[in-house]
């Protein structure tokens with residue numbers, strides 16, 4: 001007789017509890033709360049250099065070599081910074097749980113537990129609001145940067161297959177187990193296993209594979225796109241720094257995947273033309 005059953009009632013909230021702000025103040029006066037908060041600040045400041053370390057590690061090989069990579073590095077930097085307070089708080093609670101209660105444990109659990117935190121309005125509002133704000137910030141920042149990056153890698157116009165930039169250099173990139181080949185259709189189909197690029201000229205990459213799925217990653221240029229057999233994926237970038245950089249395969253593709261890497265040489269445009277000419281490619285467009 002389910003319809004005659006009396007619905008279970010929520011347990012009544014205790015009526016003798018002090019107001020939320022008062023409880024918050026009392027909570028903040030507890031020793032362990034203060035210790036965890038202090039630990040959060042200390043660990044947080046100790047973690048700050050991480051954000052710069054990440055940039056330094058990326059810059060080891062010459063990044064950023066394009067505005068796309070600048071955008072990516074900025075995003076990594078900011079995301080690292082905003083995640084530090086939360087990481088620090090988690091580590092502070094962890095450290096205090098491990099070491100802060102030393103000697104205070106017993107065989108039996110304490111019998112006067114604190115009230116359940118789900119009834120604590122201040123706590124619920126604080127964590128809902130803070131995590132919502134943080135998530136919203138990451139989404140908005142991510143969308144803005146994504147739009148920037150998409151604009152700078154103008155190359156992808158799937159309808160016509162044509163680059164959106166004037167005077168773009170077209171490079172056909174082919175992955176196969178376990179080498180990269182770069183073909184220059186505007187230079188008599190000159191092909192090379194080193195990626196030569198002119199500085200400050202937009203480049204359109206037509207990327208494909210002849211066997212399994214690879215991923216064309218021009219590390220310091222901030223370019224990364226799948227190389228699929230039987231399909232062409234397009235992306236673009238404008239290198240803005242001369243130097244020697246790295247191409248890697250970023251999709252596990254078999255035994256020698258880890259060795260599927262080669263060099264990018266970003267050259268002044270006259271030098272680039274000379275290299276193309278001397279390698280047998282005359283400019284055809």
Ligand SMILES: [Cu+2]
Pocket residue numbers: 175176178213214215249250251252253257260
């Ligand atoms: Cu590969």
